[in-house]
Amino acid sequence: MSHGLLLAPALVVGVAHGEWDGPANGDRLSNVQVIKDGALAWGDGVVTWAGPAGDLPPEVGDVRQATRVKGAILPGFVDCHTHVPFFGWRANEFEARLAGLTYRDLHGGGGIYRSARLLAGASDEEVMRFCRPLVDEMLAHGTTAIELKTGYGLSVEAELRQARLARRLAREVSQTASVTLLACHAVPEGRTREAWVDEVCHELIPRAAAEGLADAVDVYVEDIAFTVADLARVAETARANGLAVRCHADQLGHSGAAEAAVGAGSRSADHLNHIGPAGIEALAGNDQTVAVLLPVSTLFLRAEPPPVADMLTAGVAVALATDFNPGTSPCLSVPEVIAVAASLYRLPTLTAIGAATFNAAWVLGLQERLGSLTLGKRADFVVLDTPDPAMIAYRPGHNPVLETWIGGQRVSSRGPWTD
Numbered sequence: 001m002s003h004g005l006l007l008a009p010a011l012v013v014g015v016a017h018g019e020w021d022g023p024a025n026g027d028r029l030s031n032v033q034v035i036k037d038g039a040l041a042w043g044d045g046v047v048t049w050a051g052p053a054g055d056l057p058p059e060v061g062d063v064r065q066a067t068r069v070k071g072a073i074l075p076g077f078v079d080c081h082t083h084v085p086f087f088g089w090r091a092n093e094f095e096a097r098l099a100g101l102t103y104r105d106l107h108g109g110g111g112i113y114r115s116a117r118l119l120a121g122a123s124d125e126e127v128m129r130f131c132r133p134l135v136d137e138m139l140a141h142g143t144t145a146i147e148l149k150t151g152y153g154l155s156v157e158a159e160l161r162q163a164r165l166a167r168r169l170a171r172e173v174s175q176t177a178s179v180t181l182l183a184c185h186a187v188p189e190g191r192t193r194e195a196w197v198d199e200v201c202h203e204l205i206p207r208a209a210a211e212g213l214a215d216a217v218d219v220y221v222e223d224i225a226f227t228v229a230d231l232a233r234v235a236e237t238a239r240a241n242g243l244a245v246r247c248h249a250d251q252l253g254h255s256g257a258a259e260a261a262v263g264a265g266s267r268s269a270d271h272l273n274h275i276g277p278a279g280i281e282a283l284a285g286n287d288q289t290v291a292v293l294l295p296v297s298t299l300f301l302r303a304e305p306p307p308v309a310d311m312l313t314a315g316v317a318v319a320l321a322t323d324f325n326p327g328t329s330p331c332l333s334v335p336e337v338i339a340v341a342a343s344l345y346r347l348p349t350l351t352a353i354g355a356a357t358f359n360a361a362w363v364l365g366l367q368e369r370l371g372s373l374t375l376g377k378r379a380d381f382v383v384l385d386t387p388d389p390a391m392i393a394y395r396p397g398h399n400p401v402l403e404t405w406i407g408g409q410r411v412s413s414r415g416p417w418t419d
């Protein structure tokens with residue numbers, strides 16, 4: 001089994017567990033612990049010690065025999081919002097937007113419908129061959145746990161197929177992966193919204209749950225998609241089938257989805273570009289629904305940034321994720337997301353690290369095992385090429401992750417990591 005001991009010039013333990021439950025907000029999130037000259041030890045793939053090297057108990061290890069790495073050690077990134085598995089890119093839609101069209105303009109013929117056609121036209125093996133290298137690339141950028149979503153099926157059978165592909169991908173890659181059924185992503189062509197929500201609730205969710213294909217159900221609430229009433233109904237069905245709830249909320253316009261997500265017991269409200277004061281108040285006043293910020297899609301769509309400063313001041317727990325998808329965020333790098341969040345949302349780096357680790361794990365219900373380097377959690381961590389975590393935000397376009405480890409095993413490396 002895997003045992004090890006590393007010394008690092010800086011050890012970012014992550015969000016400290018305290019006398020509280022739920023995701024981290026306020027000081028709990030911003031006071032991410034950084035230990036200068038830290039030591040990280042693990043046994044059987046689980047953290048047995050994380051603290052100052054000078055305090056390492058002799059029974060845990062001998063610092064003289066430990067490997068000293070040259071960069072900071074951080075908890076592995078948890079990407080709690082992606083649209084993998086998908087098939088094919090949509091670069092020409094991006095070019096069309098550069099020429100003046102909007103995402104709404106493209107929604108009918110392109111967008112989600114186009115990704116659904118591309119997925120339908122590919123064999124299972126083609127989809128796996130397309131997705132596996134992407135998930136490996138995520139590993140090289142430090143992502144040790146991911147969310148996978150459906151939503152490019154747009155029929156009961158095609159959604160079930162995409163969920164099975166997601167489960168298969170989860171088995172074949174190194175990361176921990178959780179699967180979300182985003183059946184309510186777009187209204188299938190030739191159907192009414194009501195009829196599709198009926199079918200999702202009566203047939204798709206029960207079948208996906210019975211086959212063990214999903215961990216959560218997500219609803220895209222938007223004027224071009226679904227309503228807050230649909231969210232409430234799908235959430236009730238999800239819960240009745242033992243599944244968690246997620247929500248794409250207030251991205252393209254204000255719909256009151258953030259407060260509806262809190263009301264529906266959702267684990268997250270994602271995007272939030274157009275959240276209003278009531279949404280901020282609802283998110284701040286609960287310890288269950290996390291605000292998942294997706295700054296690269298904001299940049300990519302040139303959208304209005306959400307009022308992040310107001311959210312943080314109010315005490316909203318925030319997570320950060322890539323929203324990796326071929327339409328609105330073809331970026332799979334969490335370090336890049338942290339860099340964009342810094343410049344676009346003014347999110348300090350340590351807050352961003354807590355948001356992309358502990359709170360993101362909370363969104364996926366994995367916070368007991370993952371999301372910080374605390375005693376008893378799995379030894380999922382990254383080694384940077386710099387002792388200073390602030391370099392992540394400072395150098396967009398640069399991958400600062402030298403090594404990625406999962407369960408105390410090295411799973412990705414790109415160069416010398418010791419002096």
Ligand SMILES: [Zn+2]
Nearest residue numbers: 081083248323
């Ligand atoms: Zn999304």
